[in-house]
Amino acid sequence: MSGWMLIDVALFAILLCSGIAIAKIRQLFAVAMLSGIFSLTSACIFVMQDAVDVAFTEAAVGAGMTTVLLLGALALTRTREKLTPTARSVPALLVALTTGALLVHASGDLPAFGIEDSPVQTHPVTERYLVSSVEEIGVPNVVTSVLASYRGYDTFGEVVVIFTAAVAVLMLLGQRAPREVRERAAPMRDRQRVLRVIAKLLIPFILLFGLYVQFHGDYGPGGGFQAGVIFAAGVVLYALVFGLDAARAAVPMRALRPLLAAGVLLYGGVGVATLLLGGAFLDYDLLAAEDPVAGQHLGILLVELGVGITVTSAMIMLFYGFAGRGIGRGVGRS
Amino acid sequence: MSLLQSILQITADLALGAGVLLVLTGAAGLHRLSEFFMRTHAASITDSAGAGLVILGLLLRSEEFATALRLLLILLFLLFTSPTASHALAQAALGDGLKPRTGKPHARDGAQTP
Amino acid sequence: MSLLSYYNYWIAIVLMMVGLYVVMSHANLVKKMIGLNVFQVAVFMLFISLGKVRGGTAPILDPAFTTYSHPLPHVLILTAIVVGVATTALGLALAVRIHEAYGTTEEQDALKRDDAESGAR
Numbered sequence: 001m002s003g004w005m006l007i008d009v010a011l012f013a014i015l016l017c018s019g020i021a022i023a024k025i026r027q028l029f030a031v032a033m034l035s036g037i038f039s040l041t042s043a044c045i046f047v048m049q050d051a052v053d054v055a056f057t058e059a060a061v062g063a064g065m066t067t068v069l070l071l072g073a074l075a076l077t078r079t080r081e082k083l084t085p086t087a088r089s090v091p092a093l094l095v096a097l098t099t100g101a102l103l104v105h106a107s108g109d110l111p112a113f114g115i116e117d118s119p120v121q122t123h124p125v126t127e128r129y130l131v132s133s134v135e136e137i138g139v140p141n142v143v144t145s146v147l148a149s150y151r152g153y154d155t156f157g158e159v160v161v162i163f164t165a166a167v168a169v170l171m172l173l174g175q176r177a178p179r180e181v182r183e184r185a186a187p188m189r190d191r192q193r194v195l196r197v198i199a200k201l202l203i204p205f206i207l208l209f210g211l212y213v214q215f216h217g218d219y220g221p222g223g224g225f226q227a228g229v230i231f232a233a234g235v236v237l238y239a240l241v242f243g244l245d246a247a248r249a250a251v252p253m254r255a256l257r258p259l260l261a262a263g264v265l266l267y268g269g270v271g272v273a274t275l276l277l278g279g280a281f282l283d284y285d286l287l288a289a290e291d292p293v294a295g296q297h298l299g300i301l302l303v304e305l306g307v308g309i310t311v312t313s314a315m316i317m318l319f320y321g322f323a324g325r326g327i328g329r330g331v332g333r334s
Numbered sequence: 335m336s337l338l339q340s341i342l343q344i345t346a347d348l349a350l351g352a353g354v355l356l357v358l359t360g361a362a363g364l365h366r367l368s369e370f371f372m373r374t375h376a377a378s379i380t381d382s383a384g385a386g387l388v389i390l391g392l393l394l395r396s397e398e399f400a401t402a403l404r405l406l407l408i409l410l411f412l413l414f415t416s417p418t419a420s421h422a423l424a425q426a427a428l429g430d431g432l433k434p435r436t437g438k439p440h441a442r443d444g445a446q447t448p
Numbered sequence: 449m450s451l452l453s454y455y456n457y458w459i460a461i462v463l464m465m466v467g468l469y470v471v472m473s474h475a476n477l478v479k480k481m482i483g484l485n486v487f488q489v490a491v492f493m494l495f496i497s498l499g500k501v502r503g504g505t506a507p508i509l510d511p512a513f514t515t516y517s518h519p520l521p522h523v524l525i526l527t528a529i530v531v532g533v534a535t536t537a538l539g540l541a542l543a544v545r546i547h548e549a550y551g552t553t554e555e556q557d558a559l560k561r562d563d564a565e566s567g568a569r
Binding site for chain 3: 076165221
């Protein structure tokens with residue numbers, strides 16, 4: 001027990017230090033890196049608290065995608081922040097301290113950490129998810145079965161949210177601003193030989209791993225979101241090493257736009273199909289002729305595929321939006 | 335067989351201990367060294383040697399084949415990517431115009447290097 | 449209220465307040481988004497710690513284990529993480545466009561420019 005607590009204490013200490021450093025440091029590139037460290041450490045803490053799917057997603061999304069997007073935004077804006085005047089920081093500090101004190105006082109009503117008879121654990125839905133799901137769905141990863149089947153409507157809403165965000169970023173950043181074209185000088189390309197070789201070596205395995213995570217989400221941590229982000233990370237790596245134009249030639253926007261919509265359509269299409277087969281929206285039992293469990297498996301497979309396709313396209317489109325916008329005014333000079 | 339097991343156990347503990355020591359050394363170097371390229375070297379020790387030895391120690395302690403295989407693959411991946419990351423960092427700094435400080439070691443003067 | 453059973457919640461609350469402070473006080477729009485991210489991650493930690501059972505394991509059914517941590521917080525937070533990155537991306541895109549329009553990502557300067565322009569009319 002005390003060994004785990006030491007790990008917990010160390011991880012929380014790193015989190016607290018990174019959090020306070022994020023608040024105090026004004027050089028925004030450093031803050032972007034620190035936020036990546038923050039996300040990765042929180043992913044470790046999620047593993048300590050048995051949330052392996054969440055840790056996977058947080059590591060991929062928080063430490064990967066968010067850092068890339070932050071760096072892209074910082075390259076287009078200023079990288080140094082102005083000093084916060086005390087007229088703003090003192091009232092904010094007071095509000096934060098008061099709210100924190102209230103929350104800590106209120107947290108006394110929460111059940112103690114980790115006990116077995118808290119309201120969360122004793123609610124009848126726990127037994128439904130952990131015990132009945134074996135007969136009803138038969139998928140070992142309970143998080144996947146809850147995400148895709150029991151709470152499929154929430155996940156549908158989430159896929160639409162990602163779709164909307166990608167469309168909105170496309171509207172905001174999609175049109176190329178006039179950019180200065182900087183051809184990589186030849187000596188630079190020579191110096192990048194190591195990077196190019198390693199990238200060529202790794203990208204196939206990254207994409208393969210994305211496929212593995214997509215389809216293995218039933219049996220281990222994984223699923224559509226993580227797979228989508230890993231796929232996008234592979235393409236982002238390609239773009240970072242070989243140039244945005246090469247990436248845009250390999251994975252063009254005219255392929256991504258229909259894919260983005262295709263994922264949402266697939267998800268909604270499964271729901272409409274079950275409606276047409278006579279059941280409720282997203283009632284997977286009806287998808288296979290006589291066997292509800294097989295129907296559930298098929299439904300979860302299709303739905304997760306839809307999620308994976310949309311998340312991949314959305315993340316790549318977000319990256320293209322930020323990276324393709326061009327050099328903005330005052331980059332890094334203020 | 336218990337001799338083999340105790341040898342494995344001791345080797346694993348040594349590897350873990352050495353890995354942790356190297357990580358601490360890298361952290362100390364990151365904090366104390368004065369020049370960018372020296373700090374990059376310290377950070378690269380943490381990434382490649384420190385983490386690699388820790389994973390090696392865990393590999394020797396693993397009990398199932400599946401766990402050992404996964405750890406091996408992670409070790410392989412780490413050995414490919416960590417040195418590349420340090421290399422990319424140093425290349426980016428060189429490409430930006432930062433030059434490593436060469437010559438005899440001398441007293442630190444504040445305005446010399448970032 | 450012993451320290452051992454509640455320290456998870458308190459640390460999550462402290463981190464939430466750090467994030468909240470950054471959002472409230474810093475004028476730089478990109479810094480605000482980062483602060484919002486810190487706040488979100490702290491909320492996730494609070495939520496996940498509510499589902500944990502001591503002695504349990506990850507909710508992947510296996511004959512070798514009997515106690516599992518509750519899967520529902522994990523599902524909700526999984527959704528929240530992805531929605532969070534969508535929000536962050538959109539916020540950063542807006543910050544980029546504001547920078548292109550006003551020449552600054554500091555909220556105060558952009559507002560001052562707006563006031564100056566509307567005052568000049």
